[in-house]
Amino acid sequence: MRKSLLRITFRQLQVFRAVCTHLSYSRAAEEMALTQPAVSLQIRQLDELIGQPLFDYVGKKLYLTATAEELLKASEDIFARLDSLDMQLADLQGSLQGQLSLAIESSAKYFTPHLFAAFRQQHPEVSLQLTVVNHAQAIKRLSVNRDDLLIMSQVPQDMALEFLPFLNNPIVAIARPDHPLAALASLSLQDLTGFPLIVREPGSGTRKACEEYCHEKRAHFAQRMELGSLESQREAVLAGLGLALLPRHAVSHELSSGRLCELPVQELPLYRSWCAVHLRGKRLSPVAQAFIAFIRNQRGLIEQLAQRFSAGPPVAG
Template sequence: MSTAYLSRLTLRQLRIFLTVCQQESYSRAAEELALTQPAVSAQVRNLEELIGEPLFDYVGRRLSLTPAGQAMRRAGQDLMQRLGQAEMELAELRGVMQGTLSLAVESSAQYFMPDRIAAFCRRHPEVEVRMRVMNHGEALKSLREERHDLTIMGLVPDDRRLSFVPFRQNRLVAVARPDHPLAGVGDVSLNRFLAFPLLVREPGSGSRRVFEALYQSRGLRPRRCQQLGSLESIKAGVRAGLGLAVLPREACDDDLEAGRLVTLIVEGLPLKRSWCVVHPRARQLTPVAEAFFQALTVPERG
């Protein structure tokens, strides 16, 4: 069959299709696009009729791409990237940095990234930044599927297809409420720390994986864990006396300064890691993404 039939494809159809791919849900895609779910479903159905192949299938209750859908997603992402690049290059000819920057940010980085984004936008007011906060597992999936221009993450997988640069220290500290029995104690052994209830993130969390690697390397395990859904809920749980936690220092700064939480001196802590900016090595950065990459990783001269 000739591929000329794809010339009847519209950018609107393509954007809707790519949003469904990203959200893995018709309803969430409709919410993201400010459309009704039937409108989103109709556009995808029209695209399937044009191509002559189903684009999505259900595996259990989960929406997944068919082989035709995977091919269209790759082509659609490439086309949108090229159009975005052309838009930015045309803006550069007018002496303006313009376009959209799409960032995937691990949840712990949400406490400092808005300041970095704001500084960049002050220098380039015509740039629109879209930041999506996710856990480590979601960030890895986003990288594999090349959903975003740049990804901010702590644990970068050993993969030669990825290019990354560390740009900021990430310290994981043990925290407790001020009246906890371990508060104010000198050096606390890791074994004693783990004897108290521990509040943890979901299994896809990078900070959870780092701390697990520490105690597992010493043949230890927590006596009791309670899994809570976010950094904020864990901090609230620690303040309420549900247990102890190991969290990024920057996520706790306000509570530590206000005296609602205290840090503990625990064997093996703090864990010092780095925040990295990551992108697929084979993907050419847009001018806006390259400018933001440089803003994060190259110290300003002053």
């Protein structure tokens, strides 16, 4: 091993990870409670110790070099081992302690806090670091082993992954109650295609699932409006801009209050399972192991929690 690598400090790696996360020295400085020159100095020292530049500027945008990508993987491994050591020491003292680093696709963000709250009732000394991403970002985080676990649907088949399905994610068609289709007792996907469809940004797992399903059913929407989040989709439907295919969990309050309605489409709901996912062979921390065991063994409890977010038929586990 190069002697220069042994001079890398944990603080330098923490600063480096913050820059990688934000792709900005100034935002990394805010996160680390440092000045921007201090962040620049730490990265410059890392460059010298590594012997290669870690970041490139193209225009005004920061990009990771291939060297930075490798260092990021190594730093994630280092901090994961330290977290695991901390948890194992706590386990030896008779209690489960530590932090669960969890990344979730945005369609799961309404349910996951309630799932973790139920888990924390059994393990009150566990904390949560939650990151909300779209499907494309989830795959990237998996590839660099960024998190303890990911909650996602449509698990990629071309990666070596372990995954545990634990809850169906019903995707339904929603509209305003005064929409012309809302008065009909039965609809097909084809009936929806004459109206504008509000869709998510490219990279969204919900969008990908819906596009594949509509293509399979030969339902082609000529008018589409692209928005960047579930919330903006929901608000666009409330504003009368069109229809949307959304996870029922994401609009449960609007459905139960009558501000939105679920259209009776024969081919829907479209079910995609939420899964807890990690790289095959990954050494899970004690907290991550306990969380996996919880969702495997508490299916009944999870289904009960899911009912709070379902305005339609019961959600199967």
